[in-house]
Amino acid sequence: MIRILIAVVLLLSIPSTVVANPYAVPHPDSMTAECTRIGHKLGSVSRAECLAMEMHPSGGHSAAGQLILMREFPPVKGKTPRARVLLIGGTHGDEYAAVSVVFKWMGFLRRYHSGLFHWQVVPLLNPDGLLQRHSQRMNSHGVDLNRNMDTPDWESKSKHYWIKRTHRDPRRYPGESPASEPETQWLQDEIARFQPDVIVSVHAPYGLLDFDGPPKGPKHIGYLYAHALGTYPGSLGSYAGSYRHIPVITMELPYAGTMPTATQIHRIWIDLIHWIKRHIPKHETTQFRRKIEQQKLSEKPTT
Numbered sequence: 001m002i003r004i005l006i007a008v009v010l011l012l013s014i015p016s017t018v019v020a021n022p023y024a025v026p027h028p029d030s031m032t033a034e035c036t037r038i039g040h041k042l043g044s045v046s047r048a049e050c051l052a053m054e055m056h057p058s059g060g061h062s063a064a065g066q067l068i069l070m071r072e073f074p075p076v077k078g079k080t081p082r083a084r085v086l087l088i089g090g091t092h093g094d095e096y097a098a099v100s101v102v103f104k105w106m107g108f109l110r111r112y113h114s115g116l117f118h119w120q121v122v123p124l125l126n127p128d129g130l131l132q133r134h135s136q137r138m139n140s141h142g143v144d145l146n147r148n149m150d151t152p153d154w155e156s157k158s159k160h161y162w163i164k165r166t167h168r169d170p171r172r173y174p175g176e177s178p179a180s181e182p183e184t185q186w187l188q189d190e191i192a193r194f195q196p197d198v199i200v201s202v203h204a205p206y207g208l209l210d211f212d213g214p215p216k217g218p219k220h221i222g223y224l225y226a227h228a229l230g231t232y233p234g235s236l237g238s239y240a241g242s243y244r245h246i247p248v249i250t251m252e253l254p255y256a257g258t259m260p261t262a263t264q265i266h267r268i269w270i271d272l273i274h275w276i277k278r279h280i281p282k283h284e285t286t287q288f289r290r291k292i293e294q295q296k297l298s299e300k301p302t303t
Protein backbone atom coordinates (compact mmCIF):
# COMPACT_ATOMS: atom_id res chain seq x y z
CA MET A 1 0.00 0.00 0.00
CA ILE A 2 2.81 2.37 0.95
CA ARG A 3 4.52 1.54 -2.35
CA ILE A 4 1.38 2.39 -4.27
CA LEU A 5 1.05 5.66 -2.39
CA ILE A 6 4.67 6.56 -3.16
CA ALA A 7 4.10 5.72 -6.84
CA VAL A 8 1.00 7.93 -6.96
CA VAL A 9 2.87 10.80 -5.27
CA LEU A 10 5.75 10.40 -7.72
CA LEU A 11 3.39 10.39 -10.69
CA LEU A 12 1.61 13.49 -9.47
CA SER A 13 4.91 15.26 -8.93
CA ILE A 14 5.86 15.02 -12.63
CA PRO A 15 5.49 18.52 -14.04
CA SER A 16 2.51 18.67 -16.35
CA THR A 17 4.60 20.36 -19.05
CA VAL A 18 6.61 17.17 -19.48
CA VAL A 19 3.50 15.03 -19.85
CA ALA A 20 1.75 17.49 -22.14
CA ASN A 21 4.72 18.40 -24.34
CA PRO A 22 3.45 17.63 -27.83
CA TYR A 23 6.96 17.79 -29.22
CA ALA A 24 8.39 15.06 -27.04
CA VAL A 25 10.66 13.15 -29.34
CA PRO A 26 11.57 9.67 -28.15
CA HIS A 27 14.70 9.16 -30.24
CA PRO A 28 15.72 12.47 -31.71
CA ASP A 29 18.67 11.08 -33.59
CA SER A 30 17.06 8.02 -35.08
CA MET A 31 16.03 8.18 -38.69
CA THR A 32 13.98 5.01 -38.25
CA ALA A 33 12.02 6.66 -35.45
CA GLU A 34 11.34 9.69 -37.62
CA CYS A 35 10.17 7.53 -40.52
CA THR A 36 7.87 5.74 -38.07
CA ARG A 37 6.35 9.08 -37.06
CA ILE A 38 6.03 10.13 -40.72
CA GLY A 39 4.37 6.82 -41.57
CA HIS A 40 1.89 7.27 -38.73
CA LYS A 41 1.08 10.80 -39.78
CA LEU A 42 0.77 10.59 -43.55
CA GLY A 43 -1.88 8.47 -45.20
CA SER A 44 0.10 8.38 -48.46
CA VAL A 45 3.60 7.61 -47.16
CA SER A 46 4.19 4.45 -45.15
CA ARG A 47 7.05 3.89 -42.73
CA ALA A 48 8.48 1.34 -45.17
CA GLU A 49 8.29 3.80 -48.08
CA CYS A 50 10.00 6.48 -45.99
CA LEU A 51 12.79 4.09 -44.98
CA ALA A 52 13.16 2.86 -48.57
CA MET A 53 14.13 6.40 -49.64
CA GLU A 54 17.46 5.91 -47.85
CA MET A 55 17.54 9.47 -46.66
CA HIS A 56 20.31 10.64 -44.40
CA PRO A 57 20.48 13.21 -41.64
CA SER A 58 21.29 16.55 -43.21
CA GLY A 59 23.07 17.81 -40.13
CA GLY A 60 20.17 20.14 -39.46
CA HIS A 61 17.67 19.85 -36.62
CA SER A 62 14.33 21.37 -35.91
CA ALA A 63 13.71 23.65 -32.94
CA ALA A 64 12.48 20.59 -30.99
CA GLY A 65 15.52 18.54 -31.99
CA GLN A 66 14.05 16.41 -34.76
CA LEU A 67 16.17 15.53 -37.76
CA ILE A 68 15.89 17.35 -41.05
CA LEU A 69 16.30 14.44 -43.44
CA MET A 70 17.49 14.68 -47.00
CA ARG A 71 18.43 12.53 -49.95
CA GLU A 72 21.01 13.41 -52.56
CA PHE A 73 20.87 12.16 -56.12
CA PRO A 74 24.40 13.00 -57.17
CA PRO A 75 25.99 13.36 -60.59
CA VAL A 76 26.30 10.13 -62.52
CA LYS A 77 29.72 8.99 -63.70
CA GLY A 78 30.64 10.39 -67.10
CA LYS A 79 27.72 12.82 -67.20
CA THR A 80 27.81 16.47 -66.21
CA PRO A 81 24.50 17.48 -64.63
CA ARG A 82 22.78 20.36 -66.36
CA ALA A 83 21.73 21.96 -63.10
CA ARG A 84 21.70 21.59 -59.34
CA VAL A 85 18.16 21.39 -58.02
CA LEU A 86 17.07 21.80 -54.41
CA LEU A 87 13.59 20.31 -53.86
CA ILE A 88 11.82 21.14 -50.60
CA GLY A 89 8.55 19.94 -49.10
CA GLY A 90 6.86 20.50 -45.76
CA THR A 91 7.93 24.05 -44.92
CA HIS A 92 4.48 24.30 -43.39
CA GLY A 93 3.65 21.32 -41.22
CA ASP A 94 -0.08 21.18 -41.94
CA GLU A 95 0.31 20.88 -45.71
CA TYR A 96 0.38 17.10 -45.77
CA ALA A 97 0.06 16.69 -49.53
CA ALA A 98 3.14 18.89 -50.06
CA VAL A 99 5.24 16.43 -48.06
CA SER A 100 3.72 13.30 -49.58
CA VAL A 101 4.13 14.52 -53.17
CA VAL A 102 7.84 15.16 -52.61
CA PHE A 103 8.14 11.59 -51.32
CA LYS A 104 6.50 10.35 -54.53
CA TRP A 105 8.93 12.36 -56.67
CA MET A 106 11.82 11.08 -54.58
CA GLY A 107 10.54 7.61 -55.46
CA PHE A 108 10.71 8.51 -59.18
CA LEU A 109 14.30 9.67 -58.70
CA ARG A 110 15.22 6.47 -56.90
CA ARG A 111 14.05 4.49 -59.90
CA TYR A 112 14.97 6.75 -62.79
CA HIS A 113 17.76 9.13 -61.70
CA SER A 114 19.72 9.57 -64.90
CA GLY A 115 22.22 12.21 -63.87
CA LEU A 116 20.45 14.90 -65.90
CA PHE A 117 20.39 17.06 -62.75
CA HIS A 118 22.12 16.92 -59.41
CA TRP A 119 19.37 16.80 -56.77
CA GLN A 120 19.09 17.51 -53.09
CA VAL A 121 15.67 16.54 -51.79
CA VAL A 122 14.32 17.65 -48.40
CA PRO A 123 10.77 16.29 -48.11
CA LEU A 124 10.07 17.72 -44.66
CA LEU A 125 11.78 20.95 -43.68
CA ASN A 126 9.48 21.44 -40.71
CA PRO A 127 9.22 18.10 -38.86
CA ASP A 128 7.98 19.81 -35.68
CA GLY A 129 4.99 21.24 -37.50
CA LEU A 130 3.92 17.95 -39.06
CA LEU A 131 4.95 15.35 -36.52
CA GLN A 132 2.77 16.21 -33.59
CA ARG A 133 -0.76 15.32 -32.58
CA HIS A 134 -2.32 18.36 -34.22
CA SER A 135 -0.09 19.33 -37.11
CA GLN A 136 0.50 23.03 -37.53
CA ARG A 137 1.90 25.42 -40.08
CA MET A 138 4.63 26.77 -37.83
CA ASN A 139 7.61 25.10 -36.15
CA SER A 140 7.61 24.31 -32.42
CA HIS A 141 8.54 27.92 -31.58
CA GLY A 142 5.38 29.03 -33.36
CA VAL A 143 7.34 30.63 -36.21
CA ASP A 144 6.28 30.57 -39.86
CA LEU A 145 9.49 29.34 -41.48
CA ASN A 146 8.50 30.97 -44.77
CA ARG A 147 8.63 34.40 -43.10
CA ASN A 148 11.82 33.87 -41.12
CA MET A 149 14.49 33.91 -43.86
CA ASP A 150 17.13 36.58 -43.49
CA THR A 151 16.03 38.98 -46.23
CA PRO A 152 17.46 42.53 -46.28
CA ASP A 153 13.99 43.95 -45.63
CA TRP A 154 13.26 41.67 -42.67
CA GLU A 155 14.04 44.20 -39.93
CA SER A 156 12.19 47.04 -41.61
CA LYS A 157 9.16 45.17 -42.92
CA SER A 158 8.56 41.79 -41.32
CA LYS A 159 7.06 42.72 -37.97
CA HIS A 160 5.22 45.66 -39.49
CA TYR A 161 3.70 43.42 -42.14
CA TRP A 162 2.72 40.84 -39.54
CA ILE A 163 1.04 43.40 -37.31
CA LYS A 164 -0.65 45.59 -39.95
CA ARG A 165 -1.48 43.14 -42.71
CA THR A 166 -2.06 39.86 -40.91
CA HIS A 167 -3.33 41.43 -37.66
CA ARG A 168 -0.84 39.34 -35.68
CA ASP A 169 -2.00 36.08 -37.23
CA PRO A 170 -0.08 33.49 -35.16
CA ARG A 171 0.13 31.28 -38.25
CA ARG A 172 2.25 33.91 -39.96
CA TYR A 173 4.50 34.98 -37.11
CA PRO A 174 7.92 35.78 -38.63
CA GLY A 175 9.92 35.18 -35.43
CA GLU A 176 11.86 37.45 -33.14
CA SER A 177 14.71 38.07 -35.56
CA PRO A 178 15.72 37.02 -39.09
CA ALA A 179 16.82 33.39 -39.30
CA SER A 180 16.08 32.95 -35.60
CA GLU A 181 14.98 29.36 -36.23
CA PRO A 182 17.34 26.38 -36.63
CA GLU A 183 15.37 25.16 -39.67
CA THR A 184 15.86 28.53 -41.38
CA GLN A 185 19.54 28.65 -40.49
CA TRP A 186 20.03 25.16 -41.86
CA LEU A 187 18.22 26.01 -45.11
CA GLN A 188 20.28 29.16 -45.63
CA ASP A 189 23.49 27.20 -44.98
CA GLU A 190 22.37 24.47 -47.36
CA ILE A 191 21.66 27.01 -50.12
CA ALA A 192 25.14 28.51 -49.59
CA ARG A 193 26.77 25.08 -49.59
CA PHE A 194 24.88 23.38 -52.43
CA GLN A 195 24.62 26.47 -54.64
CA PRO A 196 21.41 25.36 -56.36
CA ASP A 197 20.64 26.66 -59.85
CA VAL A 198 16.96 26.40 -59.03
CA ILE A 199 14.89 25.76 -55.91
CA VAL A 200 11.53 24.02 -56.02
CA SER A 201 9.38 24.44 -52.94
CA VAL A 202 6.06 22.62 -52.56
CA HIS A 203 3.12 24.01 -50.58
CA ALA A 204 -0.70 23.83 -50.49
CA PRO A 205 -3.62 24.69 -50.81
CA TYR A 206 -3.82 27.56 -53.31
CA GLY A 207 -3.63 25.49 -56.48
CA LEU A 208 -1.20 27.66 -58.40
CA LEU A 209 2.36 28.29 -59.39
CA ASP A 210 4.52 31.17 -58.19
CA PHE A 211 7.97 32.14 -59.33
CA ASP A 212 10.70 34.43 -58.03
CA GLY A 213 13.97 35.40 -59.64
CA PRO A 214 15.37 35.12 -63.14
CA PRO A 215 14.57 34.02 -65.85
CA LYS A 216 10.84 34.19 -66.63
CA GLY A 217 8.87 31.56 -64.78
CA PRO A 218 6.83 28.75 -66.31
CA LYS A 219 3.25 29.50 -67.42
CA HIS A 220 2.11 26.22 -66.01
CA ILE A 221 3.49 23.00 -64.64
CA GLY A 222 1.03 20.17 -64.91
CA TYR A 223 -2.35 21.51 -63.83
CA LEU A 224 -0.81 24.31 -61.75
CA TYR A 225 -0.94 27.69 -63.49
CA ALA A 226 1.19 30.76 -62.86
CA HIS A 227 -0.33 33.28 -60.52
CA ALA A 228 2.05 35.60 -58.72
CA LEU A 229 1.41 35.71 -54.98
CA GLY A 230 3.71 38.66 -54.41
CA THR A 231 6.77 38.61 -52.25
CA TYR A 232 6.74 38.59 -48.49
CA PRO A 233 9.60 39.72 -46.28
CA GLY A 234 11.35 36.66 -44.92
CA SER A 235 9.99 34.21 -47.50
CA LEU A 236 12.13 31.76 -49.43
CA GLY A 237 11.06 33.33 -52.73
CA SER A 238 12.23 36.68 -51.47
CA TYR A 239 15.46 35.38 -49.90
CA ALA A 240 16.65 33.16 -52.75
CA GLY A 241 14.73 34.52 -55.76
CA SER A 242 14.71 38.27 -55.28
CA TYR A 243 17.98 38.77 -53.40
CA ARG A 244 20.20 35.90 -54.47
CA HIS A 245 18.85 35.58 -58.00
CA ILE A 246 18.33 31.87 -57.66
CA PRO A 247 15.06 30.98 -59.41
CA VAL A 248 12.47 29.68 -56.96
CA ILE A 249 9.48 27.73 -58.22
CA THR A 250 6.77 27.62 -55.59
CA MET A 251 4.12 25.02 -56.25
CA GLU A 252 0.86 25.35 -54.39
CA LEU A 253 -1.09 22.12 -54.63
CA PRO A 254 -4.86 22.62 -54.56
CA TYR A 255 -5.50 20.67 -51.34
CA ALA A 256 -3.46 20.35 -48.18
CA GLY A 257 -5.11 17.10 -47.11
CA THR A 258 -5.90 15.42 -50.41
CA MET A 259 -3.27 14.09 -52.75
CA PRO A 260 -3.28 14.89 -56.46
CA THR A 261 -3.98 11.81 -58.57
CA ALA A 262 -1.10 9.62 -59.70
CA THR A 263 -1.45 11.05 -63.21
CA GLN A 264 -1.33 14.63 -61.93
CA ILE A 265 1.72 13.88 -59.78
CA HIS A 266 3.43 12.35 -62.79
CA ARG A 267 2.43 15.19 -65.13
CA ILE A 268 3.78 17.88 -62.79
CA TRP A 269 7.05 15.99 -62.52
CA ILE A 270 7.46 15.63 -66.29
CA ASP A 271 6.65 19.30 -66.90
CA LEU A 272 9.01 20.38 -64.13
CA ILE A 273 11.89 18.36 -65.56
CA HIS A 274 11.24 19.74 -69.05
CA TRP A 275 11.05 23.32 -67.85
CA ILE A 276 14.26 23.10 -65.83
CA LYS A 277 16.00 21.38 -68.72
CA ARG A 278 14.98 24.15 -71.11
CA HIS A 279 15.55 27.16 -68.85
CA ILE A 280 17.95 26.41 -66.01
CA PRO A 281 20.68 27.35 -65.94
CA LYS A 282 20.09 29.20 -69.12
CA HIS A 283 21.89 32.09 -70.66
CA GLU A 284 19.61 34.66 -69.15
CA THR A 285 20.09 33.23 -65.66
CA THR A 286 23.84 33.06 -65.94
CA GLN A 287 24.07 36.39 -67.74
CA PHE A 288 21.76 38.00 -65.23
CA ARG A 289 23.81 36.76 -62.30
CA ARG A 290 27.03 37.86 -63.99
CA LYS A 291 25.54 41.30 -64.55
CA ILE A 292 24.54 41.55 -60.90
CA GLU A 293 27.99 40.43 -59.78
CA GLN A 294 29.61 43.02 -62.05
CA GLN A 295 27.29 45.69 -60.72
CA LYS A 296 28.17 44.74 -57.18
CA LEU A 297 31.87 44.88 -57.99
CA SER A 298 31.59 48.28 -59.67
CA GLU A 299 29.59 49.61 -56.72
CA LYS A 300 32.31 48.65 -54.27
CA PRO A 301 34.31 51.66 -53.14
CA THR A 302 37.94 51.53 -54.19
CA THR A 303 40.46 51.77 -51.44
Ligand SMILES: [Zn+2]
Pocket residue numbers: 091092095203204
Ligand atom coordinates in the same frame (compact mmCIF):
# COMPACT_ATOMS: atom_id res chain seq x y z
ZN1 LIG B 1 2.71 26.64 -47.27
